[in-house]
Amino acid sequence: MKKKQYFKLPIVVATAIFTIGCSNNQAPKPVKPTVAPNQPQTIASVQPKGVTLSQLNSGGVTKLSLRGSHNYKQGEPIQFIVDTKGAEGYLYIVYSDSKGEVGVLYPNPKSPLSEINGKYIFPRDFGTMAITATKECKGCEKDKTVIYALLSKEPILDIKNINQSQLATIVSGGAVQSNGAKTKGISMDLDAGTQTDNSNVNIGVLEFFVK
Amino acid sequence: MKKIVKLSLVALSMVLIGGCTTEPEVKLDRPGSHIDEIKTQYTTVLERTNTMIQVFNGEPMNIYVDTIENKTGARGKLPADITDIVKNSFNNIGDFVTLIYNDNSEGLKNAYTINGAITQYDVISSKDKGVNAAGTGTVGKRHNRWDADGSLDSEEQTIKLGIMFNPSDMHKGNYIAKTSTRNTVTIEKKSSANEFAFSILGSGFGFNNAVTKSQGIHASITVLVELSVAEVLGKLGKFPYWLLLPGGKVNRDVLNYLSHKFLREPLNRKIQLVSYLLALHGKNVQITRLMNDQLKQAIIEYKKEHGFPADDTLSKEFYVSLLKP
Numbered sequence: 001m002k003k004k005q006y007f008k009l010p011i012v013v014a015t016a017i018f019t020i021g022c023s024n025n026q027a028p029k030p031v032k033p034t035v036a037p038n039q040p041q042t043i044a045s046v047q048p049k050g051v052t053l054s055q056l057n058s059g060g061v062t063k064l065s066l067r068g069s070h071n072y073k074q075g076e077p078i079q080f081i082v083d084t085k086g087a088e089g090y091l092y093i094v095y096s097d098s099k100g101e102v103g104v105l106y107p108n109p110k111s112p113l114s115e116i117n118g119k120y121i122f123p124r125d126f127g128t129m130a131i132t133a134t135k136e137c138k139g140c141e142k143d144k145t146v147i148y149a150l151l152s153k154e155p156i157l158d159i160k161n162i163n164q165s166q167l168a169t170i171v172s173g174g175a176v177q178s179n180g181a182k183t184k185g186i187s188m189d190l191d192a193g194t195q196t197d198n199s200n201v202n203i204g205v206l207e208f209f210v211k
Numbered sequence: 212m213k214k215i216v217k218l219s220l221v222a223l224s225m226v227l228i229g230g231c232t233t234e235p236e237v238k239l240d241r242p243g244s245h246i247d248e249i250k251t252q253y254t255t256v257l258e259r260t261n262t263m264i265q266v267f268n269g270e271p272m273n274i275y276v277d278t279i280e281n282k283t284g285a286r287g288k289l290p291a292d293i294t295d296i297v298k299n300s301f302n303n304i305g306d307f308v309t310l311i312y313n314d315n316s317e318g319l320k321n322a323y324t325i326n327g328a329i330t331q332y333d334v335i336s337s338k339d340k341g342v343n344a345a346g347t348g349t350v351g352k353r354h355n356r357w358d359a360d361g362s363l364d365s366e367e368q369t370i371k372l373g374i375m376f377n378p379s380d381m382h383k384g385n386y387i388a389k390t391s392t393r394n395t396v397t398i399e400k401k402s403s404a405n406e407f408a409f410s411i412l413g414s415g416f417g418f419n420n421a422v423t424k425s426q427g428i429h430a431s432i433t434v435l436v437e438l439s440v441a442e443v444l445g446k447l448g449k450f451p452y453w454l455l456l457p458g459g460k461v462n463r464d465v466l467n468y469l470s471h472k473f474l475r476e477p478l479n480r481k482i483q484l485v486s487y488l489l490a491l492h493g494k495n496v497q498i499t500r501l502m503n504d505q506l507k508q509a510i511i512e513y514k515k516e517h518g519f520p521a522d523d524t525l526s527k528e529f530y531v532s533l534l535k536p
Contacts, residue, residue: 046514046515046518046520046521047520048520048522049520088527090524090526111478111502112478112482112502112523112524112525113522113523113524113525114481114524114525114526115474115524115525115526115527116474117474117475118474118475120477124477125477125478125479126477126478127479127501127502128479155524
């Protein structure tokens with residue numbers, strides 16, 4: 001009788017280990033699934049960075065090189081060279097015609113604004129646009145157009161609203177006035193060596209006539 | 212009676228020790244004898260390198276591979292000469308890398324000689340048998356004959372293997388500054404199931420704690436060569452090779468060069484670079500030199516995701532962001 005008990009004990013233990021001991025191999029207990037409500041991913045909108053036309057200040061100096069022909073025939077393609085002379089910035093090409101109308105040639109919907117530094121041929125290096133010379137005045141000998149290249153350190157947020165007077169203000173140096181004393185046709189700036197350049201736009205100007 | 216009790220206890224112990232062991236056996240195929248035929252998940256790096264050279268350089272790079280030998284003392288454990296493996300990697304890239312038969316570079320632009328060597332072979336740890344650290348043999352001329360796998364069969368080992376490339380200008384003959392590469396593969400071999408793993412750390416790539424099962428030491432060397440080839444080409448051609456693979460390390464010199472150059476590019480080139488990089492970042496765009504609605508949307512989407520104002524302006528800051536992994 002006792003012999004049987006000796007046999008039974010280890011068998012019971014072994015059976016218990018088989019069934020309980022290897023519980024690590026058993027399938028994990030099912031977890032009740034929870035459904036989290038779909039929350040829309042919100043991305044904080046970043047406000048556009050840049051300056052407005054009224055904040056532009058060229059310091060009254062044309063630091064940008066704009067070179068090209070001064071005479072075109074009607075229908076002839078217009079082309080000129082823009083050289084930033086080592087400065088980095090966002091380029092805008094603006095024209096002003098004899099009627100006083102002002103328009104932005106670059107950037108445009110097909111040619112996005114870009115940061116540049118170097119020498120470029122316009123319009124070849126700015127997308128697929130083609131610009132041709134046209135004469136608006138009837139009966140006149142030639143029609144004058146002025147091209148302005150503006151290289152701004154920051155994007156100009158309201159460039160689409162640019163007009164003749166704003167253009168004139170930017171080219172002349174904006175609100176910044178010099179401390180110069182003017183006598184007998186010469187100008188002297190007493191602080192010329194100590195002033196810091198606080199201009200934020202470089203300007204280039206090119207005039208041409210269409211015959 | 213005592214015997215019966217002992218027998219039962221032994222049986223119980225066996226159940227305890229053996230019965231609960233559930234470690235799955237990993238079976239991976241060992242590589243064949245033809246190393247060139249091994250395809251790994253990283254082989255796409257070379258295919259993608261071709262497009263990157265095309266987009267960033269626009270013209271082919273001409274490469275001459277000089278003899279690349281095992282310059283460690285580990286004779287017999289490694290191939291004595293891996294020149295053919297390196298040549299094969301360059302040749303697999305595509306039509307924007309031309310492998311030159313001899314070092315006559317007359318009339319060739321972008322012509323480089325690749326010099327290099329296996330510079331490291333260290334057995335870091337070994338179980339079951341004594342450590343067999345880097346040996347003292349001399350470099351042999353038994354090209355592509357080696358028995359690394361044979362020496363690993365019955366033990367767990369961790370091996371570090373390093374390859375160095377040092378390119379030179381084929382016209383002038385001088386080494387080119389800041390273009391050398393030095394990458395190391397750590398190969399782990401487990402004795403139980405013919406299992407290999409490897410991780411790569413180096414000047415251009417790093418898989419920290421990312422160990423990948425592979426086909427063994429042959430494949431590990433091939434992958435190391437392929438990644439080093441992509442890196443050395445990227446440094447020579449100055450393109451962002453680190454974007455070709457997760458874990459790639461940004462090279463500051465190349466990044467500065469690219470960001471500086473971006474400003475000087477005409478608009479259509481800028482659009483081409485941006486569209487390519489957006490595609491590389493997983494955006495659904497075609498590589499193009501002209502702005503279109505699909506590209507504009509992709510630019511705006513990317514900018515929103517990365518904290519830029521949502522517009523299509525191509526700024527240097529935006530471009531640099533695209534150049535980062």
